[in-house]
Structure formats: C-alpha cells, structure tokens
Amino acid sequence: MRMDRRIFGLGLLSVGLSGCSNGLARGVSARGxxxxxxxxxxxxxxxxxxxxxxxxxxxxxxxxxxxxxxxxxxxxxxxxxxxxxxxxxxxxKRSLEDYLSIATxxxxxxxxxxxxxxxxxxxxxxxxxxxxxxxxxxxxxxxxxxxxxxxxxxxxxxxxxxxxxxxxxxxxxxxxxxxxxxxxxxxxxxxxxxxxxxxxxxxxxxxxxxxxxxxxxxxxxxxxxxxxxxxxxxxxxxxxxxxxxKGWTRGVPWGGEVGSIAASGSVIQPQAGGPRFVTTGNFRVIKSYNNSDAYAIGVGHLADRIGGGGPLRASFPPDANGLTKDDRIALQQRLTARGFDTGGADGVIGANTEAAIRAYEARRGLPVTGTPSQALLQSLR
Structure with missing residues (x-):
C-alpha cells in the first residue's frame, strides 16, 4: 500500500467516495x-x-x-x-465497474x-x-x-x-x-x-x-x-x-478507452471482460496521488465526463452472481418499491442492498442470504 501522500489504497475509504447508497465506508461530512x-x-x-x-x-x-x-x-x-x-x-477490492459507478x-x-x-x-x-x-x-x-x-x-x-x-x-x-x-x-x-x-x-x-x-x-x-x-x-x-x-506533461491526455482516443501508450484491462484503456505517462502521475488503476481511471474518466464526454462505450460482464449492472439496478428499484429500501439504485451491491434482500427473504419465508441473484430478481417481477 502506498504511503507517501495518503493511506488509502483504492480511495474507497476516502471522504470523497463516501456516502454512496450501498454502504461503502463513509467519510465524516458533519458540520463540525x-x-x-x-x-x-x-x-x-x-x-x-x-x-x-x-x-x-x-x-x-x-x-x-x-x-x-x-x-x-x-x-x-x-x-x-x-x-x-x-x-x-x-x-x-470492488470491481472497476462498481468503482466507476460511484466515482463517475x-x-x-x-x-x-x-x-x-x-x-x-x-x-x-x-x-x-x-x-x-x-x-x-x-x-x-x-x-x-x-x-x-x-x-x-x-x-x-x-x-x-x-x-x-x-x-x-x-x-x-x-x-x-x-x-x-x-x-x-x-x-x-x-x-x-x-x-x-x-x-x-x-x-x-x-x-x-x-x-x-x-x-x-x-x-x-x-x-x-x-x-x-x-x-x-x-x-x-x-x-x-x-x-x-510528480511529472505531469502539459498537453498530454491521461489516456482513454480503447477506440475513443488516438494517443499512444500502454493498454490495460483492469477488469476481465470489461473495457480496455490506453494509458499515458500522465496516467501514472495520477497514480502517484493514489496508487490504484481504478482511482486513476476514475479521475481520468470523471475529467472526460466533466468536459462533456459520454459514458464508456464497452460493457462490463455479468458479476459473480450472473447479474449485469442493469439487473442490479432493477433489483434495487424493485426491492425499494416493495418497501425494502436499498438507499438508492446505482447498481452497486453494498450493505444497504444486502440488508434489504435479507428483510425481503425473511418476509417471504425464504432462506435468508442477503445475496442478489437472478432468481431473486425474477421473484420481484
């Protein structure tokens, strides 16, 4: 874990990525x-x-x-x-898809x-x-x-x-x-x-x-x-x-999704089956701020979106439970509609969504697992 500027390996415990709907570690944002x-x-x-x-x-x-x-x-x-x-x-470590769902x-x-x-x-x-x-x-x-x-x-x-x-x-x-x-x-x-x-x-x-x-x-x-x-x-x-x-080069982009940028550089694919990214020396400079590919992609892609760019074009594969992001969002929306509040519908499965699933399972007399699945999604249709 990098210790020169901060102690957060992925930034997921930082103040700025806190407060999402599904229970990532929260920074303190109180008034005093x-x-x-x-x-x-x-x-x-x-x-x-x-x-x-x-x-x-x-x-x-x-x-x-x-x-x-x-x-x-x-x-x-x-x-x-x-x-x-x-x-x-x-x-x-959360998947890059989950990280970007929050970061961007x-x-x-x-x-x-x-x-x-x-x-x-x-x-x-x-x-x-x-x-x-x-x-x-x-x-x-x-x-x-x-x-x-x-x-x-x-x-x-x-x-x-x-x-x-x-x-x-x-x-x-x-x-x-x-x-x-x-x-x-x-x-x-x-x-x-x-x-x-x-x-x-x-x-x-x-x-x-x-x-x-x-x-x-x-x-x-x-x-x-x-x-x-x-x-x-x-x-x-x-x-x-x-x-x-740390070595930022003026006028050089951080990189971008393969196919969306003409810059030359190293190609990485942080999540198997997901988008591939071209990265330049400035990408590595961003990593000096927080030594994580996910963080640097989050910064770069958020910067592109702030500048008017669109979402990533390539899709991510289904998660370990066989659910796509759209599936997870639908699951959260349907749970909330049934009175089991997930705290939001961002497609990121965290503590709030897991608690809502357990409450729903208990109410229905199902085995209480807190685990999202296609069967659970179908039962909520």
Missing amino acids: PSDLPADLRPVPNPAYDQWVLAFQNRAASQGISQDTLRAAFRGAGYLPGVVTRDRNQTEF SDERVQKGRAAFARHNGTLRALEEQYGVDARIITAIWGLESFYGERRGQVPVISATSTLAFDGRRGQFFEKQLIAALRILQNGDTTPARMTGSWAGAMGHTQFIPTSYLQFAVDYTGDGRRDIWSDDPSDALASAAAYLKR
Whole structure:
C-alpha cells in the first residue's frame, strides 16, 4: 500500500467516495466536530496520556515549540473509532465497474460540471501556470471530497496522535503528527480548523500532513496555505502543484478507452471482460496521488465526463452472481418499491442492498442470504 501522500489504497475509504447508497465506508461530512459519532470523540485513556507526554519531548527536540504543543493538544484526545477504522480496513477490492459507478455517478458528473463552471477562472489559471488539465484538477477534487462537500471533521491532532500511539503504523503516524504540528507552528491554520478524515487526510484535496508541507500552495496570497477554507483555490493549486512535481506533461491526455482516443501508450484491462484503456505517462502521475488503476481511471474518466464526454462505450460482464449492472439496478428499484429500501439504485451491491434482500427473504419465508441473484430478481417481477 502506498504511503507517501495518503493511506488509502483504492480511495474507497476516502471522504470523497463516501456516502454512496450501498454502504461503502463513509467519510465524516458533519458540520463540525461536535457532530461526530461518539467513537470519534476523545475518551479517557491514561496510556495515551503518558504516550503524549513522552511524544511532546520528542517533538520539542525536533523544533516544535511549547506554545504550539500546548495549543495543539488542548482538547485533543484518544479516539477509539480511529483505531477501529484503521484495523478494519478490508483488503476486498470492488470491481472497476462498481468503482466507476460511484466515482463517475450522474450526481458526481453534474456537480463536477457545475464546479468547473463556477471556478473556471481559477482552474484555467492553474492549468496555465502548472500545465495540468483543469478537468483533471476538478476530477481529483470530486473524488477526494465531493467538490469540498465532504472534507472531513475529525481533528487531525487527535487522529494522528491516536494512530501513532496505537502503534500498528506508529512511525508513519508520528511523522504525520510532527508534520501537522509544523503546519500549526507555521500559522497556516489553527487546531480547531485542522480537521480531516479519520486518518488525517485534510481539506478539499485530502493531503496528509507530510504532503502538505511538501506541496501545498498559497495561491490566494494571504500568507496561509489554506486547504480547509470554503474557498478551494489554495487546495486546487496544491493538487496542481503536486501533479506537476510528480511529472505531469502539459498537453498530454491521461489516456482513454480503447477506440475513443488516438494517443499512444500502454493498454490495460483492469477488469476481465470489461473495457480496455490506453494509458499515458500522465496516467501514472495520477497514480502517484493514489496508487490504484481504478482511482486513476476514475479521475481520468470523471475529467472526460466533466468536459462533456459520454459514458464508456464497452460493457462490463455479468458479476459473480450472473447479474449485469442493469439487473442490479432493477433489483434495487424493485426491492425499494416493495418497501425494502436499498438507499438508492446505482447498481452497486453494498450493505444497504444486502440488508434489504435479507428483510425481503425473511418476509417471504425464504432462506435468508442477503445475496442478489437472478432468481431473486425474477421473484420481484
């Protein structure tokens, strides 16, 4: 798993891809820390308190001032939910079809086009300055935080200190904690405003603290690299600066579906029987943001859709249960119509749909499996 910018292998646990209708892990999109779930609020933990005391000595030896430490840890504490989420990250990978159903949903495309139009001046200026396609910048913003709507509200000092104390990846998260303290000491933000995902990814473009120190940009010229502001300018510029530093080539597309683009490059087929894609060096640059073919295709295809492009032309094969995406959508629609709410009909089978299937099966006196099937679909006709 790539650890240089973020810890999310497929982006499916990120803030921006959260909140779909079928129970992918959800980022926190509450209005403020007081609205967080109980397990993401500090609880007493004497061992954590002792660890913090020892850590503060280490931080001071690395140039973190006592004033910064006092301000940062005032109100901070151990978050049990952060440890639970870290230990429960699944190795299960959704199919590319499911990933793209979420990453390039109609809602995400429509909001992306609106965001692109609303911030066109800034995005075009960034494209000119950094050479990165403005649509790609917008698509990263869309996948990382749903265009700023889901930036995360977990206090970063509490999250990173909890994970550093927990020890499973203690060295990595202590490095993130030190970096977060440097951000505070530099005056870019305050402890109260420094919020993000449960793992410390921050702002519109979900930078971890070490990447923030390396790549964040004060585009507005106010003396602060404010990726948390409602104004996304600094965050969008930071993403563009990141991609440029990673080797983005001006004027070169990311790639595209085979047959839809004339660019030369490597051909990949991430899902057997599904669409094939031509990929360029810029595709690999996107992967430096999140080291996943699915993520990079999601960014590229979302960027194309934001720019007016259409859906993929090639189809995906039926899933392991023999259902096509249209079948799965029909299943969700029919369950909901019968009073078994699936939370939406996007063709992605998740916790909500599985619960609806179990409820339907129980009501009908069928074996309770929670598994979609052609027989189940037929029974709902």
